[in-house]
Amino acid sequence: MEQAVSDEFGEGKTHRLKRLVVVDDQTLLPSGEAVYTTPAAVGSLDEKALQERFGGDVRTAVRSVPGAFTYSPSTNPAIEVNIRGLTGYGRVNAMIDGVPQTFRNVGGHGSSGGNLLYVHPELLAGVDVARGAVSGAAGAGTLAGAANFRTLEVDDVLKPGADIGALTRFKAGTNGYRWSGLLAGGARGKMFPGQTGDVSIVGALAYSDFHDYETADGAVFPDYDRVANAPAGGLVKLDFEPNGEHRFKLGGRWYDNRFTSSNYEQSLKNQTYTLDYTYDPGSALIDLAANVYYNETEMTYDSEFGGGYRGRESRDRSFGASLANTSRFVVGEGVDLSWYYGLSYGSTDFEVLRRRGANPPGRMQKASAFSDVTLDWNIFSLTAGLRYDYWNMSGQQTAYSAGTGDCPPGGPDCGNRKVSRSGGEFLPKVTLAADPLDWMQLYATYAHTARPPTVQEMLWTMIPFGDGIGSAYANNLGLEPEVRRGWDVGVNLHRDGVLLPDDRLRLKVGYYSHDIENYIVNDLADVTGIPWQVAKWVNAPGTTRMSGWEVQGSYDAGAFYVNASYTNADTDQPVGFGTGWGNGDAGFLPETYATVDVGVRLLEQRLNLGAQMRYVGPSRQANGMMEPEDLEAYTLYDAYGSYEIREDFNVFFTVENLFDKSYAVAASGPESMNSKRGRGRTFILGATAKF
Numbered sequence: 001m002e003q004a005v006s007d008e009f010g011e012g013k014t015h016r017l018k019r020l021v022v023v024d025d026q027t028l029l030p031s032g033e034a035v036y037t038t039p040a041a042v043g044s045l046d047e048k049a050l051q052e053r054f055g056g057d058v059r060t061a062v063r064s065v066p067g068a069f070t071y072s073p074s075t076n077p078a079i080e081v082n083i084r085g086l087t088g089y090g091r092v093n094a095m096i097d098g099v100p101q102t103f104r105n106v107g108g109h110g111s112s113g114g115n116l117l118y119v120h121p122e123l124l125a126g127v128d129v130a131r132g133a134v135s136g137a138a139g140a141g142t143l144a145g146a147a148n149f150r151t152l153e154v155d156d157v158l159k160p161g162a163d164i165g166a167l168t169r170f171k172a173g174t175n176g177y178r179w180s181g182l183l184a185g186g187a188r189g190k191m192f193p194g195q196t197g198d199v200s201i202v203g204a205l206a207y208s209d210f211h212d213y214e215t216a217d218g219a220v221f222p223d224y225d226r227v228a229n230a231p232a233g234g235l236v237k238l239d240f241e242p243n244g245e246h247r248f249k250l251g252g253r254w255y256d257n258r259f260t261s262s263n264y265e266q267s268l269k270n271q272t273y274t275l276d277y278t279y280d281p282g283s284a285l286i287d288l289a290a291n292v293y294y295n296e297t298e299m300t301y302d303s304e305f306g307g308g309y310r311g312r313e314s315r316d317r318s319f320g321a322s323l324a325n326t327s328r329f330v331v332g333e334g335v336d337l338s339w340y341y342g343l344s345y346g347s348t349d350f351e352v353l354r355r356r357g358a359n360p361p362g363r364m365q366k367a368s369a370f371s372d373v374t375l376d377w378n379i380f381s382l383t384a385g386l387r388y389d390y391w392n393m394s395g396q397q398t399a400y401s402a403g404t405g406d407c408p409p410g411g412p413d414c415g416n417r418k419v420s421r422s423g424g425e426f427l428p429k430v431t432l433a434a435d436p437l438d439w440m441q442l443y444a445t446y447a448h449t450a451r452p453p454t455v456q457e458m459l460w461t462m463i464p465f466g467d468g469i470g471s472a473y474a475n476n477l478g479l480e481p482e483v484r485r486g487w488d489v490g491v492n493l494h495r496d497g498v499l500l501p502d503d504r505l506r507l508k509v510g511y512y513s514h515d516i517e518n519y520i521v522n523d524l525a526d527v528t529g530i531p532w533q534v535a536k537w538v539n540a541p542g543t544t545r546m547s548g549w550e551v552q553g554s555y556d557a558g559a560f561y562v563n564a565s566y567t568n569a570d571t572d573q574p575v576g577f578g579t580g581w582g583n584g585d586a587g588f589l590p591e592t593y594a595t596v597d598v599g600v601r602l603l604e605q606r607l608n609l610g611a612q613m614r615y616v617g618p619s620r621q622a623n624g625m626m627e628p629e630d631l632e633a634y635t636l637y638d639a640y641g642s643y644e645i646r647e648d649f650n651v652f653f654t655v656e657n658l659f660d661k662s663y664a665v666a667a668s669g670p671e672s673m674n675s676k677r678g679r680g681r682t683f684i685l686g687a688t689a690k691f
Contacts, residue, residue: 026146026358028098028138029128035552036494036506039381039433039443041067041131041145041515043508043552043565047124047156053597053612053640055654055684056121056171056180058149063614064566064595066510066550067131069146071114074227074676076261078116079149082667083131084512085571085589086144088114089454091482093138096253096295099272102348103297103316104456106358106463107262107309108591118255118270118297119149120233122169122182126150131550132488132512133385133429133447137291137322137344140368141389143451143484143516151235151253154202157186159690164188167204171686175679176213176227182206191242198241206233216662216680226566229259249276258367264301264309271296287326293341301355308466313353320346324370334377341371345638350455352662358463360470362395362455365611372429379436385429391452391481394420395459398472404529405473421458423481426448439495445488447676453479457520457537473527474536479520486514486546493553500557507553516544523576540574558605563597588628590666592617606644611658613637619666634663636678648690656682 031044043065054061059070059079071080071087079093080087094101094117101117130138133143138146164187172179185205192198212220212227221227230360237251255270272295279288294317301312324342331337347365370387399416403409429447434443458477461470490510498505519540524533550639555562569589591614600611614636620628637659642652660681668676 022150028095028150029130029134029146031126031128031150031504033494036492036508037441039431039441039490039492040445041488041490041510041512041550043068043129043131045127046482050121050124050127051169051215051686051688052642052652052654053610053638055173055177055640055656055682057656058119058121058124060126060614062127062129062147063593064565064597065127065129066552066567067548067569069589069593069667072665073261074665074668074678075221075259076116077229077231077257077259078118080114080116081129081147083129083144083147084514084548084588085569085573086546089457090115090141090451091143092190093134093140093142095138095146095148096272097151097251097274098138098291099150099274099293099295100318100320100346100348101270101295101297102318102350102364103270103299104350104359106315106456107264107266107301107312116270117149118231118257119151119253120206120208120231122180122208122256123151123204123233123253124149125152125156128495132486132514133427133445133449134360135340135372135385135429136324136342136370137320137368139370139387139449140344140346141366141391141450141452143449143482152184153237154186154200154203154239156189157184157202157690158188166691167688168691169686169688170171171684173684175682176211177682177684178209178211179206180206180210188239191240197243198239200239201237203236204234207412208230213679213682214472215677216657216660217677218680221676221679223260226260229257231255231257231603245279245281247276247278250274251276263307264312267300267302269298283330286476288324290321290323292319292321309355309357312355312357314356314359315351315353316348317351318346318348320344331375336376338374338376339371340374342369344368344370344395355467356469358456358460360395360456360459360461362393362459364452364455365392365394366390366452379434381431381433381435383429383431383433385431385447387427387429388424389427389450389452390422390424392420392422393452393455393458394418395455397459397475398461400471400472400475401529404471405475407473407529409529410427415439418460419455419477421477423452425481425483439493441492441494443490443492447486447488449484451482453481453520453537460522460537462535473530474534476537479537480518480519480539482516482518484514484516486512498555503555503557505553505555508551511548513547513551514545516546519544519574521574521576523574535577538576540576544571544573546571546573554638558601560600561598564595566592566594568592575628588620588622588667590617590631592621607641608643609641611637611639616663616666621664621667622670630664631664634661636661636663647685650689651685651687653686654684656684 030038030042059072069082130149134146138230154185158165165256167184169182180582186202191199240248251274253272275292277290297316322344327339349363367390369502372385374383397415397419407414427448433444464470493507527534551566594615597612617633619631639655663678
């Protein structure tokens with residue numbers, strides 16, 4: 001069949017493919033309608049849903065994707081993606097425009113220790129999520145899946161058919177929301193005289209002012225641990241297409257914020273830069289994409305509040321590159337073959353310049369070689385994939401006393417030296433898909449994924465206070481990588497004209513069952529020469545099992561619509577002594593959670609009124625030395641609407657937590673159970689205009 005594929009400039013190219021989903025280097029993961037034709041567990045959110053249904057609350061929006069959740073402490077604006085109950089320490093590859101975000105900060109009993117992503121919500125054009133094994137560079141060294149946070153492109157800013165223009169959006173609200181705004185501009189034209197070559201530029205600035213909110217109980221956060229923050233962000237992207245074969249894209253994105261979390265006022269700055277190149281000479285053998293990136297996040301504790309870690313300075317710098325190509329062949333009558341293959345490399349260097357606490361510095365390098373061969377015949381599609389993921393950890397080991405750990409007694413102290421560790425895994429993947437009907441696709445995937453132990457886990461030195469660096473007797477350089485093996489099976493339905501001539505039905509139902517060996521957890525362990533058990537990172541014995549059902553779908557009849565998602569998840573991960581107290585968080589998913597969104601379109605579909613239910617089932621929360629505590633289920637209702645005054649001017653509103661319900665935010669740290677409960681009723685009014 002013929003499938004049109006949009007490239008990063010919004011222009012269509014047509015390839016003759018069967019069931020092979022081609023994703024351009026802008027979206028990276030399947031998005032939009034492609035979700036329902038992809039034989040994999042994928043989901044997506046667009047800009048309209050992010051801004052109007054969820055009022056720009058990205059973390060809540062991600063929770064509407066089945067199988068995905070977020071670690072969402074009220075006082076930290078970071079986004080930490082949870083997939084199928086797995087989060088933190090690289091288990092999920094969270095990216096901004098394809099660039100992995102690897103910053104971490106263990107900072108108090110409310111922190112997770114996971115990878116933290118910071119992006120201004122006004123700059124987002126969408127979020128795409130892939131659960132399980134992920135092909136290409138996005139799947140390198142990750143266990144549970146990937147999430148890509150896409151920022152604005154020139155087509156998001158300009159009116160259809162326009163060559164120059166601007167986009168503005170402004171929102172104001174109650175209950176601490178205050179205001180949030182975006183100003184973006186874009187232009188495109190020809191590079192050379194004679195109307196040849198294409199060039200475009202887009203730039204945007206965003207700023208928000210969020211103050212402390214009240215819970216439904218009327219509680220307000222104390223001065224030393226507030227919700228208030230004022231994120232600022234911006235981006236610039238340049239696209240060059242000198243001819244129909246070569247394309248270049250340069251991009252820069254910035255984020256700057258100041259907030260109070262874990263009893264410390266924190267200043268945080270992030271900058272992400274990319275250079276992308278594609279080469280498509282029209283040959284079936286060459287469809288090449290190359291990418292280079294640099295990412296830097298800096299954080300400072302600079303408040304009068306807090307204790308011995310005041311003045312902490314940390315910096316996370318990463319760079320990487322990938323090269324991939326797709327070759328297509330006809331191997332027989334009615335039999336097509338597509339071969340996707342490539343290499344990727346990424347390096348992350350984490351430094352703590354002052355007062356490191358439980359954040360050991362060090363460097364992690366990951367390299368990957370990957371290959372996916374897809375064979376299409378009649379209604380069937382078979383993909384055989386194999387990747388090799390290599391990793392190398394290096395860092396400075398602190399000193400530890402003779403007679404402790406593996407340091408021989410009676411001699412000099414050990415440690416105070418550079419150490420390294422490396423390893424690699426071959427990871428197979430096989431997917432069989434069938435399209436028995438034009439509107440139905442069945443698929444099954446068996447795959448392996450792996451996550452290497454991190455610098456933080458291997459070079460853990462307890463939690464030294466002040467300027468202390470701890471002792472290496474708590475190191476565990478022998479940690480084994482986590483390895484996941486298991487199945488994903490599912491069905492995709494995508495049919496038009498089901499009940500009415502112009503209606504559309506989309507449905508995706510999937511089941512997964514995975515086993516994880518060597519799951520890493522922070523727990524008490526015996527250490528030679530220490531008369532008490534020591535908290536350190538260890539491989540938990542036995543097998544960690546996870547399984548569940550994931551459902552998402554929509555029915556749109558024009559005048560009315562329904563969108564729904566449902567997750568039933570069972571991830572039986574171990575819980576260690578320090579889990580939930582700053583030594584990582586188990587990230588327990590609720591047993592079930594669901595989002596149901598219904599709406600109507602009136603006045604020739606210019607007026608849109610909708611309401612959604614967000615149900616979060618019973619869950620657990622790790623709480624340090626004690627057994628995990630149970631959290632009650634809760635159901636929240638939101639209302640939203642928009643009115644198109646004219647084609648390029650839209651006003652909208654959102655009411656979050658319509659019935660002002662008090663609730664403990666699931667999967668968001670032990671403090672969310674009591675002192676930092678969820679936001680009470682909040683009204684947001686906004687407008688978007690294009691010029």
